[in-house]
Amino acid sequence: MNDRPGNQLFDAYFTARDMREVFCDQGRVQAMLDFESALARAEARVGLIPQTAVAPIEAACQAGHYDFAALGEAIATAGNSAIPLVKALGKQIAANDAEAERYVHLGATSQDVMDTGLVLQLRQALALIESDLAQLGDTLATQAKRYVATPLAGRTWLQHATPVTLGMKIAGWLGAVTRSRQRLQELKPRLLVLQFGGASGTLAALGAQAMPIAEALAGELQLTLPDQPWHTQRDRLVEFGSVLGLIAGSLGKLGRDISLLMQTEAGEVFEPSAPGKGGSSTMPHKRNPVGAAVLIGAATRVPGLLSTLFSAMPQEHERSLGLWHAEWETLPEICCLVSGSLKQALLVAQGLEVDAARMARNLDLTQGLVLAEAVSIVLAQRVGRDTAHHLLELCCKRAVAEQRHLRAVLGDEPQVTAELSAAELDHLLDPAHYLGQAQTWVERAVAEHSALTA
Numbered sequence: 001m002n003d004r005p006g007n008q009l010f011d012a013y014f015t016a017r018d019m020r021e022v023f024c025d026q027g028r029v030q031a032m033l034d035f036e037s038a039l040a041r042a043e044a045r046v047g048l049i050p051q052t053a054v055a056p057i058e059a060a061c062q063a064g065h066y067d068f069a070a071l072g073e074a075i076a077t078a079g080n081s082a083i084p085l086v087k088a089l090g091k092q093i094a095a096n097d098a099e100a101e102r103y104v105h106l107g108a109t110s111q112d113v114m115d116t117g118l119v120l121q122l123r124q125a126l127a128l129i130e131s132d133l134a135q136l137g138d139t140l141a142t143q144a145k146r147y148v149a150t151p152l153a154g155r156t157w158l159q160h161a162t163p164v165t166l167g168m169k170i171a172g173w174l175g176a177v178t179r180s181r182q183r184l185q186e187l188k189p190r191l192l193v194l195q196f197g198g199a200s201g202t203l204a205a206l207g208a209q210a211m212p213i214a215e216a217l218a219g220e221l222q223l224t225l226p227d228q229p230w231h232t233q234r235d236r237l238v239e240f241g242s243v244l245g246l247i248a249g250s251l252g253k254l255g256r257d258i259s260l261l262m263q264t265e266a267g268e269v270f271e272p273s274a275p276g277k278g279g280s281s282t283m284p285h286k287r288n289p290v291g292a293a294v295l296i297g298a299a300t301r302v303p304g305l306l307s308t309l310f311s312a313m314p315q316e317h318e319r320s321l322g323l324w325h326a327e328w329e330t331l332p333e334i335c336c337l338v339s340g341s342l343k344q345a346l347l348v349a350q351g352l353e354v355d356a357a358r359m360a361r362n363l364d365l366t367q368g369l370v371l372a373e374a375v376s377i378v379l380a381q382r383v384g385r386d387t388a389h390h391l392l393e394l395c396c397k398r399a400v401a402e403q404r405h406l407r408a409v410l411g412d413e414p415q416v417t418a419e420l421s422a423a424e425l426d427h428l429l430d431p432a433h434y435l436g437q438a439q440t441w442v443e444r445a446v447a448e449h450s451a452l453t454a
Contacts (some may be wrong), residue, residue: 197229252299272351
């Protein structure tokens with residue numbers, strides 16, 4: 001029996017395991033300890049501390065040495081996670097080398113430890129998200145090409161419009177993924193930076209050695225040294241959160257489309273089936289869009305979390321009270337929700353089940369009305385726009401009232417047959433001949449994805 005406290009029941013559904021590992025207690029503590037060991041190496045390189053102090057400090061910078069429950073209790077009193085961790089780190093070092101303990105955390109402040117630790121975690125998170133987005137892009141590109149010429153009803157205001165293709169719809173999802181990948185590449189230089197400012201951001205405690213140490217520390221951690229510490233300038237983190245919000249929303253769009261196409265009344269596209277997937281506790285026939293539910297759920301939850309990040313931006317002076325604290329669990333939770341959404345999107349996209357015959361039947365549900373525009377456009381060139389539009393409108397109303405196919409009604413209308421032959425009408429009322437630039441949009445979306453991936 002698992003008697004560990006916590007909320008684990010839904011984690012496998014809403015969060016990818018590798019992302020949860022990045023932001024679990026072990027991941028958080030190890031990232032802060034990585035800062036401390038890198039700081040010791042940097043200060044030794046510059047000559048501020050003896051080289052002999054580095055090995056004992058590094059040896060103690062292993063998260064497995066620490067009691068996370070005890071740290072959690074201490075945080076409630078200390079007000080942040082770095083204070084009790086640095087204290088525990090000092091004790092760990094002193095037990096083996098009392099001299100080395102004197103040099104731990106020298107010149108740094110708690111927020112340096114926590115923010116840089118967070119950046120190290122975000123670098124891991126970013127790599128996971130970029131990898132999943134690239135894989136999702138590859139899958140969507142393949143599916144878009146596969147269904148480039150598969151017609152289905154376009155839907156505007158949830159009503160049948162003119163025909164589109166499934167490939168074009170998938171290309172729309174692909175384009176959003178590509179743009180998010182571009183945004184992540186663009187923000188990396190602003191996000192993956194060191195936080196190192198000491199008590200009030202001046203690094204005064206390190207004197208003339210401050211900048212050499214900062215440069216060495218950034219090098220040790222393979223982070224960029226920013227123009228200045230950013231203790232209360234949180235735009236870097238909020239920018240990243242915002243892009244994650246865009247990803248969540250784009251995946252939510254994908255999930256919404258899939259769920260609507262899976263509706264019984266449509267039945268055109270389905271998530272992949274599997275034993276026990278999407279069933280009901282009482283209705284044996286149900287096939288629920290459980291993957292789409294995660295995508296829509298994340299798209300619903302992330303904006304609220306993102307609003308917390310925006311609300312926490314106007315932080316006071318050189319160190320914030322409460323607003324900084326509001327970020328601690330917020331951005332990690334956004335990362336976790338987006339990771340879960342990406343995993344589900346990959347499963348859905350890879351195993352997409354398509355019923356092209358049902359699409360064709362659904363296209364004919366209105367008995368040709370979805371192609372009234374196609375006839376009107378051609379007829380307008382012969383009798384004028386207003387006349388053609390009015391004539392087609394009357395024919396459509398007659399088709400509905402008489403429950404006849406539009407082709408039959410048009411064939412009985414002398415004003416139409418005087419201008420359009422039977423062969424022309426047959427051609428105009430074939431959905432496959434009214435797909436416009438659908439293939440071009442697919443080709444362009446795939447090309448843009450390929451250019452980014454190359």
